[in-house]
Amino acid sequence: MPPVTTAHYVMLSAILMGVGLFGVVTRKNAVIVLMGLELMLNAANLAFVAFARHHGNLQGHVFTFIVIAVAAAEAAVALSIMIALYRLKGSITLDDAQELKG
Amino acid sequence: MTGNVLLMLPEILLGAGAVLLLLWDLRLPAEKKGLLCWGAVAVAAAALAATWAPDIARTLSASPADAASVFAHESFAVDGLSVFLKRLFAITAILVFITAKDSVDAFPNARGEWWTLGVIALLGMFLCSGANDFMTLFVSLETVTVAFFALAAFRRDKPASVEAGLKLLVMGSLSAALLLYGIALIYGSTGTVFFSEIAGKIAPRALPDGTLVVPAIPAEMVVGAALVVLGLGFKTSAVPLHVWVPDVYQGAPTPTTAYLSVGSKLAGFVLLIRVVAMFGASPELGAQIAAFMSVIAGVTLLYGNLGALPQTNLKRLMGYSSIAQCGYLMAGIAASWEAGMSSALFYMASYVGMNLAAFAVIMSVSRATGSHEIDDYSGLARRSPMLGMALTLALLSLAGVPPFMGFFGKFFLLGAAYGRPELFWLFLIGIACVVVALYYYLSIVRRIWSEEPRIRTEIRAPRRVTLTLAAVSVVLIGGAILPNLVQAPATAAVKQMGVFPGKPPVPPRALR
Numbered sequence: 001m002p003p004v005t006t007a008h009y010v011m012l013s014a015i016l017m018g019v020g021l022f023g024v025v026t027r028k029n030a031v032i033v034l035m036g037l038e039l040m041l042n043a044a045n046l047a048f049v050a051f052a053r054h055h056g057n058l059q060g061h062v063f064t065f066i067v068i069a070v071a072a073a074e075a076a077v078a079l080s081i082m083i084a085l086y087r088l089k090g091s092i093t094l095d096d097a098q099e100l101k102g
Numbered sequence: 103m104t105g106n107v108l109l110m111l112p113e114i115l116l117g118a119g120a121v122l123l124l125l126w127d128l129r130l131p132a133e134k135k136g137l138l139c140w141g142a143v144a145v146a147a148a149a150l151a152a153t154w155a156p157d158i159a160r161t162l163s164a165s166p167a168d169a170a171s172v173f174a175h176e177s178f179a180v181d182g183l184s185v186f187l188k189r190l191f192a193i194t195a196i197l198v199f200i201t202a203k204d205s206v207d208a209f210p211n212a213r214g215e216w217w218t219l220g221v222i223a224l225l226g227m228f229l230c231s232g233a234n235d236f237m238t239l240f241v242s243l244e245t246v247t248v249a250f251f252a253l254a255a256f257r258r259d260k261p262a263s264v265e266a267g268l269k270l271l272v273m274g275s276l277s278a279a280l281l282l283y284g285i286a287l288i289y290g291s292t293g294t295v296f297f298s299e300i301a302g303k304i305a306p307r308a309l310p311d312g313t314l315v316v317p318a319i320p321a322e323m324v325v326g327a328a329l330v331v332l333g334l335g336f337k338t339s340a341v342p343l344h345v346w347v348p349d350v351y352q353g354a355p356t357p358t359t360a361y362l363s364v365g366s367k368l369a370g371f372v373l374l375i376r377v378v379a380m381f382g383a384s385p386e387l388g389a390q391i392a393a394f395m396s397v398i399a400g401v402t403l404l405y406g407n408l409g410a411l412p413q414t415n416l417k418r419l420m421g422y423s424s425i426a427q428c429g430y431l432m433a434g435i436a437a438s439w440e441a442g443m444s445s446a447l448f449y450m451a452s453y454v455g456m457n458l459a460a461f462a463v464i465m466s467v468s469r470a471t472g473s474h475e476i477d478d479y480s481g482l483a484r485r486s487p488m489l490g491m492a493l494t495l496a497l498l499s500l501a502g503v504p505p506f507m508g509f510f511g512k513f514f515l516l517g518a519a520y521g522r523p524e525l526f527w528l529f530l531i532g533i534a535c536v537v538v539a540l541y542y543y544l545s546i547v548r549r550i551w552s553e554e555p556r557i558r559t560e561i562r563a564p565r566r567v568t569l570t571l572a573a574v575s576v577v578l579i580g581g582a583i584l585p586n587l588v589q590a591p592a593t594a595a596v597k598q599m600g601v602f603p604g605k606p607p608v609p610p611r612a613l614r
Contacts, residue, residue, distance in 0.1 A: 040279035047286035055293035063237055070244045077251045081267045084258040097265040100349040
């Protein structure tokens with residue numbers, strides 16, 4: 001069995017990034033879109049940790065913790081906006097948020 | 103390494119001020135919430151005054167070591183560029199807070215928090231202007247962005263506002279993820295997140311025997327740099343992450359739109375200048391990124407100006423106008439020599455004045471008419487000569503008509519692009535777009551002055567708004583008569599960075 005190298009981790013993170021982006025672009029439910037966004041952030045986290053191990057320094061690990069904290073703040077605001085949308089429209093599909101066009 | 107704590111005094115004041123405002127909001131009875139506006143203005147003014155603290159400390163202290171210009175292991179730079187932008191940000195916040203007071207006071211819910219979030223966004227902008235490594239860049243950028251998510255969705259009772267918040271949120275998080283992946287790739291190829299260390303790794307260096315070693319730039323570094331520029335393009339409203347701009351500008355509460363259109367955009371631009379300066383350490387990577395940005399600038403110019411033509415809603419039109427203005431700034435930065443950068447800084451200063459003047463009028467008019475349709479601005483000069491005059495001046499300056507600051511900004515920016523023969527096509531697009539922009543800005547000016555108003559009632563603006571508009575108008579004209587007042591510190595800030603050539607660089611053969 002071949003050893004798992006940094007390249008494998010980075011490839012996996014690129015795939016996760018692609019899956020997340022696909023989810024954000026194609027899904028209509030706001031919560032699923034948020035899941036896609038979180039997946040993209042965590043794909044970057046995986047790349048950071050893999051590179052940190054590769055280079056043997058801690059900057060990538062520290063960055064990962066910062067990203068986790070920022071993602072939590074983002075999710076808190078995101079969910080509160082979705083609750084506001086649900087109270088107004090009774091649903092959280094993005095098709096219901098289409099007043100602004102032109 | 104430790105640096106002087108005075109260097110971070112403005113940020114410390116803003117952080118403490120935001121917390122104090124939040125606590126004060128808890129204690130204030132509902133009918134006195136208007137006082138919070140003056141609290142927020144005081145915090146921003148204190149931060150503005152504190153940007154002079156390092157200078158004062160430098161003159162007072164005997165040892166030059168106290169006046170170190172980087173803070174916390176080079177994470178935070180206090181140089182000419184960051185001080186110039188901090189002053190612009192503080193002035194932006196003060197102008198927005200003063201002119202937004204009536205609109206925010208009329209919000210039905212939780213209006214005190216608008217001021218706290220506004221100060222937190224200002225703190226993020228201050229941190230952006232000094233960010234000197236990718237961690238600081240990411241955290242400061244997200245401080246601004248997340249504060250604006252909440253500010254855009256602030257009117258929870260209005261579907262348009264919540265929709266604006268949601269669109270800003272999805273596009274903002276998407277661009278943050280792309281930016282982050284770009285940072286990860288750059289970290290992967292250099293092993294560091296500090297700008298100075300990355301620049302040191304990619305810069306050509308001379309060996310002791312005199313030969314020049316040019317480090318090879320790996321493909322992931324180029325992809326990472328491109329992703330970083332794209333991700334920052336969300337803040338600066340550059341194509342392709344511009345799609346949120348018209349919707350959010352139209353749907354968000356007008357005070358938020360005014361703040362977003364200036365503060366958030368300039369925060370993106372200062373970070374863009376910093377990363378471009380870093381990538382420029384390698385001539386090969388610098389040329390590739392400059393070529394990439396010049397394409398973005400051209401497409402952004404065309405998209406913003408052509409998209410603005412059919413608009414009937416003034417806030418939406420300001421959104422397209424904001425995309426178009428981003429194109430001019432990108433053109434100057436893509437030229438990546440000294441004149442391009444310093445004229446970008448000059449244009450940012452004039453943009454603060456003209457855009458905020460336009461939004462101050464929009465806020466006053468919409469409070470009287472309840473509408474943002476351009477039809478309702480017909481005959482504005484008869485309903486309120488002062489507001490009509492101020493809006494005319496702001497729009498003429500945005501269009502780049504000669505006696506105003508906006509003209510000189512565009513003149514300098516396009517001149518910087520003209521200095522690079524291979525960017526001549528971008529210069530031509532810029533000139534064509536100036537003509538297109540004249541059409542849509544001047545058609546509003548025509549309606550303000552020559553059409554009959556549908557309703558003839560007078561529109562009265564509060565005295566502090568008229569005084570602010572008068573002051574901004576004086577600056578817009580004064581900055582055109584004496585452009586050197588702004589141009590001199592801008593040029594000094596760019597020279598201090600010491601990375602941009604004083605003359606247009608000769609393109610490497612491969613790119614011709």
